[in-house]
Structures are given as structure tokens and as C-alpha cells.
Amino acid sequence: MFSSHRTRSNLRVFGGSSHPQLTSAVAKKVGVRVGLTKLAKFANQETQVELKENVRGQDTYILQTGGGESPNDSLMELLFLINACKLSAAGEITVITPYYPYSKGDQKAGHRVPIASKLVADMIHKAGATYIMMLDPHTPQLEGFFNGPVDALLVEPLFCDWIRHMIPNWEQCVVVSPDEGAVKKSVSVANDLNLDFALIHNRLKASREEIRPKRYASYQGHFSNQLMIGRPIRSRMASNESEEANDDDPQNDVGICIKERIRQPSSSKSDAGIGCLSGSVNGRHVIMIDDMLDTGKTLRFAMEVLEREGAASVHFLATHGLFSAGCVDVVKSYDQDFLKAVVVTNSIPQDEVKKLLPSLHIIDVAGLIAEFVRRHHYRESVSVLSQFMPIRDEHQPDLVPERLASLRLAEGQVSGLIPDEGTSSAFEPSDALEDPIDEDTQGEQLADRQLMKIRKGFRLSSVCWD
Known part of the structure; x- marks a missing residue:
């Protein structure tokens, strides 16, 4: 041992x-x-x-x-x-x-x-x-x-920090999820920044012409006899010939079991599906969040929907930038006045992609990983690294002022980490300590989430042991 x-x-x-x-x-x-x-x-x-x-x-x-x-x-x-x-x-x-x-x-x-x-x-x-x-x-x-x-x-805290510092008038933006798989991540960012949220989802088209009877050749044997009770039993060849000859005859009901909805292969891109938007982006600047940028198909589909719905501009943020199968060409195909920025982390090397996309923004995760190593080595909690950090609307009163006052007295007076009046940044330079809300009270009320603004923070961008 x-x-x-x-x-x-x-x-x-x-x-x-x-x-x-x-x-x-x-x-x-x-x-x-x-x-x-x-x-x-x-x-x-x-x-x-x-x-x-x-x-x-x-x-x-x-x-x-x-x-x-x-x-x-x-x-x-x-x-x-x-x-x-x-x-x-x-x-x-x-x-x-x-x-x-x-x-x-x-x-x-x-x-x-x-x-x-x-x-x-x-x-x-x-x-x-x-x-x-x-x-x-x-x-x-x-x-x-x-x-x-x-x-x-999670890298949502890093995304939120980049948004607050790099997007002008970010308070007027709307966070959009490009598909159903990115909803949780997008909602977290939207709640953290107190922004509106919208969702893009794909719906297949269906028309009445796609509904047609499905015919089956009758089969001889016990199982076929049970299915076709009261109907004449014919051989497979005879049934097929009859079906080919009288397929359009409404009186011919031999072998008709049920009517099904059958989706025919689409011959055009527009017939394959249509992007539906839950929410409004007309005339607004969009922040789109996803977990990875691989082939660019999701990005292209979402951009078409946003253009159709009248979005003013788009900032696309993804954790992992794989950039495979012509994804770079997809990004280059959009005007920089509309696709303002593509942001990824350096979880994957981006040196070669950066040469092809000079406008690519890269968020460094070395500080986040280093802080994880330090906390894990000393057996400290690592949940604070991805903790939800909502921003309160300063025009609204605190939901639980007694709770806020007690936390300031118990936590801030000792550590001296209470932010100055009007400070909203969650990345305060300080020692890496625990969340001021103890485990017994976490998650009891939504109001407690509003108090994480005053939590003890750390610098994700430059962690230091000294």
C-alpha cells in the first residue's frame, strides 16, 4: 500500500x-x-x-x-x-x-x-x-x-467568459441549439448568461400521396390461412401475376393486409426535410452552441435555417473541432459578416486548421485541465470546475436576501473574496476553494443558484501552485 x-x-x-x-x-x-x-x-x-x-x-x-x-x-x-x-x-x-x-x-x-x-x-x-x-x-x-x-x-464557463469579452452587446443575443443533441449545453449557456433560447429541429415532410396500400403476396400454409381467412388462397405465382395486372384496380383486394404510411426516398434536398425553429431570431444576433464541429453538416443545415428566419449574424461555438470531410470549405462558404466567428477549444490540435482558417478562435483548456490535476492530486472537489454560474439580473431584487446576506457574512468576510459592487465576472483570481453553498442546501431552491455569483473562484486561464 x-x-x-x-x-x-x-x-x-x-x-x-x-x-x-x-x-x-x-x-x-x-x-x-x-x-x-x-x-x-x-x-x-x-x-x-x-x-x-x-x-x-x-x-x-x-x-x-x-x-x-x-x-x-x-x-x-x-x-x-x-x-x-x-x-x-x-x-x-x-x-x-x-x-x-x-x-x-x-x-x-x-x-x-x-x-x-x-x-x-x-x-x-x-x-x-x-x-x-x-x-x-x-x-x-x-x-x-x-x-x-x-x-x-464542461467548458460552458469558458464559453461564457469568451462571449462576455468577445461579443459586443452580447446581452441582446439569443442562444440557439443547432439540433436536439445540443439542447442541454445550449440551455446551460443561455441560463448562465440570462439570454433567450431557441431550438432548430429537423422535420421530415409527408404528403397524402405518400400513403398507399401495401400489398403482400399470399402464402400457402397454416400461417397464411390464418391471415387470409375468408379469402381465396392462390399460388405465389398466380398472386404476383394478379397483383401486377390489377395493381391499380380498387376492386382487387387479394393480398391486401393493411395500409401503411411509406416514406419514399427524396429526390431533392428540400424534400428530405425542413428545418423548424422553435423561438425567434428575426433581426437578432445568434450564439450557436454544439459539442463538436466534425463534417460541418449540422452547421450548414442550421445556417440555412437561420438565414431563412432572418438572423442578423451567427457566432458558432463548439468544444471539439475535428474539421473533417471538407468542414473547412463549409466554414469558408459563409460571409464573415454573417458567420462572425467559429470558436473551438484546443482539445484537439488546431495548428493546421488555423492556417486554413485565420479567423478561427481557439479557447485554451490547459488551465482547466491543470486545475483538475491539482484538485484530483490533493483529493479536492472537481465539481466546481464545471459549476453552473448564473448571472443575476441587477434590475431585479434578490429572491432570498437573507440567504445572500448570511453567505456574504459567513464566506466573504473570512476569505475577502466578495466581489466589488457591480462586478459580474465569475472568474475572480483567488485560491481554488469550495463552493460557498454546502451540500445540504445545494439544489433546494432555484434562488440558491442565483447566489453562485459570489462563489470562491479561480483563474482557469493561469492556474498557479504558489
Whole structure:
């Protein structure tokens, strides 16, 4: 059993080849150097991994993201790094995957397909991982695929901070979800900033011409006789000939079982579906939130709907920027006066995309990950990193002034962290401490949510150990 005494000297940070810049930035903010490893390929292109320093009994963190240029190689490299640490008697192994590999394979998309995300989770656990941390999982069920603890951090606080500082007159904007899958994230941002919300959803078209009788050839045998009681039994050939000859004859009811609604394949894009908007964006500036920007199909569809509905401009924010399958061309196809900005985090390397899209905005998540490492190493709560931080309408009175006064007296007077009058930023430079609302009272009333403005904060952009 290893010692429970934890200092910075018994912490190790390793990284794979998928995102060395992020690994270096996290290690620098944490206050340690990146662990020495040998990452190479054998002559037959198999992955080679070797640790070049001692990890016995150390609290070990391995940072490897998916979605890069070689996601399969990155995954194998991650598994080998985990197993190398396990076989080297590392104390605890925490895997940090800013973008979880194979995130979209979280359910069966057909009858004969694997659930890839679950399989990857099993391999990571089998390799020897103790804890898992990821940023903005594609779907909530990803957390349930693991047999151990999982921390899924959200980047909504970083999005809100960027919006407040980079979008002029953001108070007049409306937050839009591009599809049903991004509703929860979009609503969180809208509630945090006290903005209006709208939803884009896809509805398939259906017309009366699509309703036609479905005919089945009669079958001989006991099962067929039960279905066709009171009707003449014909051979398969005779039934098919009769159906072909009299398909349009309304009097011919041989083999007609039921009438079904059958959707015919659409020959045009407009026939395939139509975007419906729940909410109003006419003449307003839009902030669109999603978890990833992959092929750009969702973005294109949402932009067509917003243009049709009369939106003034669009800022698109996504956590993970994969930019695959011509997504860069999709972004370039829109006028910068309408698509004002595309914002992603550096959970995936964006160096090459930045060269193609100079207007791309990148939010750094190194501070968020470094603060997670610090809190996890010292066994502090990490829930505060993704805590909901609504902004109160200063024109409205406090819903529970007694509660606010007691919190200011009990928390602010001791720590000296009470914001000045009129301050609305949730990112106050201070020591990383717990939420002032204790566990017994959290979630009791919506009014308590309004008090998180005065919570003890921290700098996500530059975490310091000193």
C-alpha cells in the first residue's frame, strides 16, 4: 500500500504524441515537467512505448486526446502507456482524454455494428486506468461505459467568459441549439448568461400521396390461412401475376393486409426535410452552441435555417473541432459578416486548421485541465470546475436576501473574496476553494443558484501552485 501523503514531488504527467503542446502547457501550469517517454514505431509500423523514468508509487496522469490525424495510433499508444505505468507499479493512473476517442460510437446505429465507445472504455479499464477525465462527452451515457470513476468536465464557463469579452452587446443575443443533441449545453449557456433560447429541429415532410396500400403476396400454409381467412388462397405465382395486372384496380383486394404510411426516398434536398425553429431570431444576433464541429453538416443545415428566419449574424461555438470531410470549405462558404466567428477549444490540435482558417478562435483548456490535476492530486472537489454560474439580473431584487446576506457574512468576510459592487465576472483570481453553498442546501431552491455569483473562484486561464 503506497503512502497517502501527497506533494508535488510524487506527481507525474505523461503525454502521448496526439497533442504534445497541450501536455506541455498543462505540466507547466501544474508546476512539473513532462515525464520522459519513448514513443516510436517498430519496422513493421507497430507502436512502441517505453517509460524513461521511475513511476513506482507515483500519482500518474496520462494525457492523450482522440480525433487527431491518426486516432487509431493514438488509441493504441494510450493503451500501451497505461499498461506500461501499471506494470511499473505506478500508484494511481488517471487518463485525461480531452476528446474521448470514438465518441460517436455510443449506440448501435444498425443491427450489425459495434458500440465502439463501450469497447474503448473496456480496453482503457483493462489496460490499468484508475480514473478517467474527459471534456464535454458527446452523450451522457459515455460516463456509464466505464467500470471506475469518471470526471466529465464542461467548458460552458469558458464559453461564457469568451462571449462576455468577445461579443459586443452580447446581452441582446439569443442562444440557439443547432439540433436536439445540443439542447442541454445550449440551455446551460443561455441560463448562465440570462439570454433567450431557441431550438432548430429537423422535420421530415409527408404528403397524402405518400400513403398507399401495401400489398403482400399470399402464402400457402397454416400461417397464411390464418391471415387470409375468408379469402381465396392462390399460388405465389398466380398472386404476383394478379397483383401486377390489377395493381391499380380498387376492386382487387387479394393480398391486401393493411395500409401503411411509406416514406419514399427524396429526390431533392428540400424534400428530405425542413428545418423548424422553435423561438425567434428575426433581426437578432445568434450564439450557436454544439459539442463538436466534425463534417460541418449540422452547421450548414442550421445556417440555412437561420438565414431563412432572418438572423442578423451567427457566432458558432463548439468544444471539439475535428474539421473533417471538407468542414473547412463549409466554414469558408459563409460571409464573415454573417458567420462572425467559429470558436473551438484546443482539445484537439488546431495548428493546421488555423492556417486554413485565420479567423478561427481557439479557447485554451490547459488551465482547466491543470486545475483538475491539482484538485484530483490533493483529493479536492472537481465539481466546481464545471459549476453552473448564473448571472443575476441587477434590475431585479434578490429572491432570498437573507440567504445572500448570511453567505456574504459567513464566506466573504473570512476569505475577502466578495466581489466589488457591480462586478459580474465569475472568474475572480483567488485560491481554488469550495463552493460557498454546502451540500445540504445545494439544489433546494432555484434562488440558491442565483447566489453562485459570489462563489470562491479561480483563474482557469493561469492556474498557479504558489
